[in-house]
Amino acid sequence: MEQMTLDSTDLHLLEQLQNDASLSNQDLAGRVHISPPTCLRRVKRLHEAGLIEREIAVLSVDKLSAVAGHGLCAIVEITLDHQDNAALEAFEKRVAADDAVQQCYRVSPGPDFCLVVHAAHMPDYLALAQRLFTVDANVRNVKTFFSVKRSKFGARVPLPL
Template sequence: MESLDAIDLALLDQLQADASLTNQALAAKVHVSAPTCLRRVARLRQLGLVERQVAILDRDKLAPLLGHGLQALVEITLDRQDDQAMTAFEERAVADTAVQQCYRVSPGPDFILVVQADDMPGYLQVAQRLFTADANVRNVKAFFAVRRAKFDPRIALPKRGA
């Protein structure tokens, strides 16, 4: 893979903060010309460093319109931890639309999931689909979020001189 310079890192940092910026606005923020910015961002995307662009919705502003919903952080321990069993569970979890995030972790439980459901009956349906129906799930420990103090999907990038 090619190396990244200070301009590349500044572009990636700005894109993480606000990917909706116009090319001209992005170029101004990182102090390069618009054509240079366009070419560099295209290269960063071609390298696969920008996985995808999404809109992050405001839960608190959506709540009066859609309901608060229920978010759970769930620890999963499997009975068998061989690669086939781990991969099988991971594939099922990732395919479920209620699962927002899925991590294989160590030590401790085998997985940590972030699950979003409309309400407790909705969460119980997810639990039935993913945990109860799977004979290889040994232990499930769910923690229900009562308040989110911080959510930031950005990756901290090193600061390099240009």
């Protein structure tokens, strides 16, 4: 597959979309100083190339927790007994399918995985730990850090503008 080249217009489009993906095509074109048809064509190309994976709404966990729970955020380090590719992929697939797991990273050195999970409260976290870690005979060690304050949260990738 041929590698895509990005020019400054593409980078500016990506930057604007990272900040606010809800912009209309007209507004996005105006911010990047291109015509709306050109903007639409370029954004479509960026999607098709996989540079834009998806567009989502980022919810306020702090405000939502008062209404719907999910007030407990944990960063969990997982070490497996067996690290062969099949074991790593099986664990990764199982945690990725669980709605409570917001992020999953395979890491090295140290633990095999770092997860970011959200739960309504401690009993909810304990149920998550039981279904994802305790029942898996290949999980050797679980180390959990509970967030007391979120100082920064984002998904923005710095771009060379």
